[in-house]
Amino acid sequence: MNSMSLPASLLRCAVAAALAALPAVAQDLLAVKASRIVPVSGPVVDDGVVLIQNGRITKVGKQSEVEIPWAAKVIDATGKTVMPTWVVAHSQGGVRNFNENMQNVPWLTVADAIDPAAVYFEDCLRNGVGAVHVMPGNQTLLAGQGMVVRPFGRTVEDMTIAANTGMKMSLASGGGGGRLQQIRRLRRAITDVREYLADFDRRKGEFEKEQAAGAIPADKKWTEEIDRTKKGAVDLVQKKAKGWLYVPSFAEMDEALRLAQDLDLQIVLGSNIDEAVGLVKKLGKPVVLDDAIEYFETDEETQKEKRFCTAKLLADAGVPFALTLGLGGPTSYPWWQLGACVRNGIARDKAIEALTMVPAQLLGLGDQIGSLGEGKLGNLQILTGDPLQATTWVETVVLEGQVVYERSKDPRLQYLFEAEKAKASKAAGPERKETEKKESDKKDGAEPAKAEPAKAEGGKQDAPKSGGDGREVR
Amino acid sequence: MHRSLPLAAALALAALLPAQDGVTAYRNARILPGGAPAIANGTLVVGGGKVLAVGGADTPVPDGATVVDCAGKTITPGLIDASFRAGNTPDMNENGAEVTPHLRVLDSLDPDDPSFVRARSAGVTTVHVMPGSRSVIGGLGVVLKTHAADPQAMVVKNDASLRIVMGSEPSMGNRAIRGGSVDSIYYRRPTTRMGVVWAARKAFFDAKEAMEQSVGAPGAPPSPGMEVLARVLRGQLTAVTTARSEQDLRTALRLATEFGYRTVIDDAQDAHMLVGELKAAGTTVMLGAPSATAVAGSAASDGADPRSATVRLLADAGVPFVITTGSNLAALDLVREAMFAARNGLDAARALDAVTIAPAKLLGIDQRTGSLQKGKDADFVIWSTDPLDPAAAAASVHIDGIAVQVIR
Numbered sequence: 050m051n052s053m054s055l056p057a058s059l060l061r062c063a064v065a066a067a068l069a070a071l072p073a074v075a076q077d078l079l080a081v082k083a084s085r086i087v088p089v090s091g092p093v094v095d096d097g098v099v100l101i102q103n104g105r106i107t108k109v110g111k112q113s114e115v116e117i118p119w120a121a122k123v124i125d126a127t128g129k130t131v132m133p134t135w136v137v138a139h140s141q142g143g144v145r146n147f148n149e150n151m152q153n154v155p156w157l158t159v160a161d162a163i164d165p166a167a168v169y170f171e172d173c174l175r176n177g178v179g180a181v182h183v184m185p186g187n188q189t190l191l192a193g194q195g196m197v198v199r200p201f202g203r204t205v206e207d208m209t210i211a212a213n214t215g216m217k218m219s220l221a222s223g224g225g226g227g228r229l230q231q232i233r234r235l236r237r238a239i240t241d242v243r244e245y246l247a248d249f250d251r252r253k254g255e256f257e258k259e260q261a262a263g264a265i266p267a268d269k270k271w272t273e274e275i276d277r278t279k280k281g282a283v284d285l286v287q288k289k290a291k292g293w294l295y296v297p298s299f300a301e302m303d304e305a306l307r308l309a310q311d312l313d314l315q316i317v318l319g320s321n322i323d324e325a326v327g328l329v330k331k332l333g334k335p336v337v338l339d340d341a342i343e344y345f346e347t348d349e350e351t352q353k354e355k356r357f358c359t360a361k362l363l364a365d366a367g368v369p370f371a372l373t374l375g376l377g378g379p380t381s382y383p384w385w386q387l388g389a390c391v392r393n394g395i396a397r398d399k400a401i402e403a404l405t406m407v408p409a410q411l412l413g414l415g416d417q418i419g420s421l422g423e424g425k426l427g428n429l430q431i432l433t434g435d436p437l438q439a440t441t442w443v444e445t446v447v448l449e450g451q452v453v454y455e456r457s458k459d460p461r462l463q464y465l466f467e468a469e470k471a472k473a474s475k476a477a478g479p480e481r482k483e484t485e486k487k488e489s490d491k492k493d494g495a496e497p498a499k500a501e502p503a504k505a506e507g508g509k510q511d512a513p514k515s516g517g518d519g520r521e522v523r
Numbered sequence: 524m525h526r527s528l529p530l531a532a533a534l535a536l537a538a539l540l541p542a543q544d545g546v547t548a549y550r551n552a553r554i555l556p557g558g559a560p561a562i563a564n565g566t567l568v569v570g571g572g573k574v575l576a577v578g579g580a581d582t583p584v585p586d587g588a589t590v591v592d593c594a595g596k597t598i599t600p601g602l603i604d605a606s607f608r609a610g611n612t613p614d615m616n617e618n619g620a621e622v623t624p625h626l627r628v629l630d631s632l633d634p635d636d637p638s639f640v641r642a643r644s645a646g647v648t649t650v651h652v653m654p655g656s657r658s659v660i661g662g663l664g665v666v667l668k669t670h671a672a673d674p675q676a677m678v679v680k681n682d683a684s685l686r687i688v689m690g691s692e693p694s695m696g697n698r699a700i701r702g703g704s705v706d707s708i709y710y711r712r713p714t715t716r717m718g719v720v721w722a723a724r725k726a727f728f729d730a731k732e733a734m735e736q737s738v739g740a741p742g743a744p745p746s747p748g749m750e751v752l753a754r755v756l757r758g759q760l761t762a763v764t765t766a767r768s769e770q771d772l773r774t775a776l777r778l779a780t781e782f783g784y785r786t787v788i789d790d791a792q793d794a795h796m797l798v799g800e801l802k803a804a805g806t807t808v809m810l811g812a813p814s815a816t817a818v819a820g821s822a823a824s825d826g827a828d829p830r831s832a833t834v835r836l837l838a839d840a841g842v843p844f845v846i847t848t849g850s851n852l853a854a855l856d857l858v859r860e861a862m863f864a865a866r867n868g869l870d871a872a873r874a875l876d877a878v879t880i881a882p883a884k885l886l887g888i889d890q891r892t893g894s895l896q897k898g899k900d901a902d903f904v905i906w907s908t909d910p911l912d913p914a915a916a917a918a919s920v921h922i923d924g925i926a927v928q929v930i931r
Contacts, residue, residue, distance in 0.1 A: 389913070
């Protein structure tokens with residue numbers, strides 16, 4: 050049997066991926082010239098240039114001061130804004146069923162479930178996201194390992210930035226029963242691991258004792274390893290690995306604090322937390338926010354509604370936070386999330402940091418991603434305008450010095466923005482056009498009761514997918 | 524001499540005072556009056572619940588007026604949602620019959636409904652509410668302000684529209700009872716798209732017959748429902764047909780042509796597929812939620828295929844359209860839907876018109892509201908920044924000159 054543990058094999062994959070990602074040509078130079086460069090880690094550079102060599106940023110500066118090597122491929126983004134790609138600190142994107150029906154499954158990993166062809170990853174690039182921390186869902190207990198991926202690549206190995214990022218835990222009661230039951234279940238699960246570990250240590254100690262006493266031959270070795278299905282959870286209770294604990298509301302914050310005393314926890318905060326901001330502050334650590342950062346509460350007495358913004362509550366309390374993006378709807382747009390922050394009174398720069406530098410640091414990748422600094426990965430996005438405006442679009446995404454997305458070649462966007470004529474000719478043959486003509490001819494209608502030519506819904510649903518081999522095009 | 528107050532204090536004061544008394548001038552604001560060019564350093568003077576003057580920095584401010592400094596803020600007319608969801612759904616759908624043209628949605632509406640508070644908090648001052656979408660012909664819509672001192676005064680226009688619904692919604696979940704007669708009162712019809720269209724057609728056919736018969740006998744009034752349909756057929760009442768997919772859109776237009784009435788199309792998700800036909804029919808289109816054109820996922824409903832291109836295609840072709848939120852479950856706040864329309868390529872001024880003056884004209888209330896013009900109702904919103912900026916919030920909302928309470 051292969052003695053290599055699952056995490057170790059994944060780590061090997063990660064290394065392989067890192068090697069594979071290196072460009073074939075030794076001197077791979079890219080220069081991106083732009084009217085506005087927002088490095089996030091430092092002041093804005095007007096009329097600047099970013100140099101990327103072998104997938105890493107080598108220089109960020111003014112065009113007048115930085116010499117562009119003659120061999121460099123130049124992207125001219127004059128009139129546009131260049132920024133680091135966004136970092137999403139916690140997501141379930143790209144995984145089809147992210148909540149395992151069994152609650153206590155610490156041996157699972159999202160590496161086995163990430164679908165590199167998922168539309169989610171395309172959407173990431175469309176939105177300028179360059180790194181996603183994919184984790185199991187929130188309706189879980191000890192749910193398994195997450196990983197940080199870049200949203201581009203044919204295989205999970207290609208996409209890996211960091212594997213085995215920690216154990217997903219949740220205080221949301223997905224397994225039926227209430228809040229208290231979930232708390233009890235989680236405590237039970239952790240106690241089980243501790244008991245297992247104590248028993249393992251006791252048996253090992255007895256073995257050694259007996260060996261010392263001569264009851265067991267001196268050359269016999271202790272061969273038992275930690276149960277593979279428990280390894281991840283053991284790492285968690287031994288504080289060798291981080292736990293990513295989802296706290297759905299203020300009511301679970303007490304328990305989260307209690308768990309944080311014995312574990313290395315990263316809190317992922319749901320909504321409805323206005324009553325527990327003090328407790329979050331007591332934690333003394335940055336937190337990750339759910340994608341829904343605004344919520345309403347109705348006063349039970351007056352029936353009056355009140356609006357809260359989690360990000361603003363935390364900002365006021367001085368708790369650093371990372372924003373995340375939803376899987377669909379408006380919160381999936383970075384500009385929407387940043388706009389919501391600013392609308393609620395958070396400073397612009399702070400909002401931008403909450404989707405770049407803060408999540409990068411939380412993931413232990415602060416020296417790799419999250420800002421445009423020398424030595425960091427050559428990840429950047431070119432935007433048509435201000436990153437906080439709805440009318441701004443991501444024009445180009447560069448990951449590790451490679452252009453991985455160009456809006457002008459995005460087939461799905463073209464589909465959404467093209468005029469209908471093109472689709473009609475694509476989806477139906479010439480006969481179909483004939484029928485249409487006839488239909489419109491008799492529109493004044495002797496016999497309008499006749500059903501439409503069966504342009505079934507099935508056919509329509511197929512149409513968008515046919516444009517879908519987008520990853521090739523990019 | 525003018526009393527000059529900071530915005531917050533002035534608004535607090537304005538909320539306390541009976542608004543009709545006194546004149547207030549909002550100065551130094553960027554004003555987007557709706558249907559007219561923006562005013563960079565504008566002045567808005569209101570009093571007695573009406574707009575007294577709109578203009579540049581040199582607009583005269585009457586003596587004794589309270590002056591509010593709105594530097595950095597943007598003022599727009601109160602937004603108008605031409606299809607707004609209010610009340611609880613079961614109360615909006617009469618299950619007794621599939622064709623109930625004479626029912627009034629107003630009778631189901633609670634003036635204290637939380638949806639009105641949410642709407643005005645998001646800058647919406649006037650809404651058009653229609654009966655629910657579970658009936659083929661659900662009944663009469665009403666235009667309301669989202670706030671008034673007296674609930675009665677909320678009504679801007681009663682019997683503003685007749686709602687017709689195409690597609691699968693009126694038939695959804697309807698089944699013949701096993702072993703029961705199709706004439707049973709427990710059997711809710713229709714059960715198919717065919718049945719939906721048949722029910723609508725039969726209603727208009729009956730109304731037409733009733734009209735023809737009553738020509739000779741003017742004293743005999745037809746049943747109440749028939750009378751309402753007759754008003755639609757005579758062009759005295761606007762029909763609003765909810766139709767999402769291309770198929771349903773064509774059916775809606777065909778029915779209107781067949782019986783010779785004009786209809787507005789509501790939540791026309793597939794409007795991009797028949798821009799020419801809509802233009803030829805002179806139909807106004809209500810766009811349910813320009814935001815709901817996700818690349819992935821299920822932005823569409825009822826077999827439609829919504830596209831980001833729709834707003835631009837309709838604008839280029841000159842098809843009149845308004846932006847609404849009521850018929851599309853994915854819809855966001857109205858101002859955000861206008862923002863998404865701008866994102867999808869619609870000119871910012873037109874995006875704002877599509878939630879102000881355009882719906883006012885469509886609903887026939889543009890004499891009262893929809894733009895900031897002398898003599899119109901003082902319905903306006905002071906935004907923290909440009910309303911189409913995602914960071915924009917309504918700093919204060921005024922209806923008939925009263926600064927209304929919004930959710931904070």
